[in-house]
Amino acid sequence: xxxxxDEDLRWIHAFLAGDRMAFERLFEKYxxxxxxxxxxxxxxxxxxxxxxxxxxxRVYQGLAKFKTDAKFFTWLYRIxxxxxxxxxxxxxxxxxxxxxxxxxxxxGLLESIExxxxxxxxxxxxxxxxxxxxxxxxxxLPSKHRAVFILHAVENLSYKEIADVVGCSIGxxxxxxxxxxxxxxxxxxxxxxxxx
Numbered sequence: 001x002x003x004x005x006d007e008d009l010r011w012i013h014a015f016l017a018g019d020r021m022a023f024e025r026l027f028e029k030y031x032x033x034x035x036x037x038x039x040x041x042x043x044x045x046x047x048x049x050x051x052x053x054x055x056x057x058r059v060y061q062g063l064a065k066f067k068t069d070a071k072f073f074t075w076l077y078r079i080x081x082x083x084x085x086x087x088x089x090x091x092x093x094x095x096x097x098x099x100x101x102x103x104x105x106x107x108g109l110l111e112s113i114e115x116x117x118x119x120x121x122x123x124x125x126x127x128x129x130x131x132x133x134x135x136x137x138x139x140x141l142p143s144k145h146r147a148v149f150i151l152h153a154v155e156n157l158s159y160k161e162i163a164d165v166v167g168c169s170i171g172x173x174x175x176x177x178x179x180x181x182x183x184x185x186x187x188x189x190x191x192x193x194x195x196x
Contacts (some may be wrong), residue, residue, distance in 0.1 A: 008029075010022075015063060016063065027056055030076055031052065034052045035049065035052045037151075038055070039079075041084035041086050041087070052080075055076070059079060074164040078165045081166065103117065141180055145180035146180070147166055151166070
């Protein structure tokens with residue numbers, strides 16, 4: 001049994017019974033994750049904050065319809081990914097090549113780039129340039145491949161969890177992840193082979 005899931009369900013039931021602070025607990029628990037996922041898609045602080053606000057508003061309004069046999073975080077991630085994709089499609093999101101190491105959660109993919117073993121200025125400059133190119137390359141992926149890649153490589157979700165979030169089979173997740181990696185390798189080929 002997932003103790004985190006049990007905690008979420010207790011808070012959901014408490015909220016539905018009239019305890020407004022229970023929703024605040026859910027918000028505090030997941031706000032950084034939601035912001036982090038949104039930021040990976042839209043790559044802009046203001047847009048990511050707007051996505052996060054809209055996600056929590058939708059969750060607040062739709063929590064009564066949540067099926068308690070599902071995991072709350074899966075439902076929340078699905079709403080987040082879908083809204084972030086919508087925003088990234090509908091807006092010409094401002095692109096920044098700066099990589100802010102304090103942005104959101106889910107830095108696993110970029111930690112080795114951001115935390116070099118060397119203090120050599122040339123090495124640091126190369127890593128910063130590569131970080132910007134990597135983020136640009138991720139942004140250039142088709143949205144269905146980007147979603148799977150971000151949830152796997154950045155958020156560290158399992159294939160099953162990703163399948164639940166994006167609403168497809170595990171095989172489809174694996175296929176999309178394969179094609180995402182191939183596309184990233186092609187986009188980043190000037191830096192050598194990359195297997196995120």
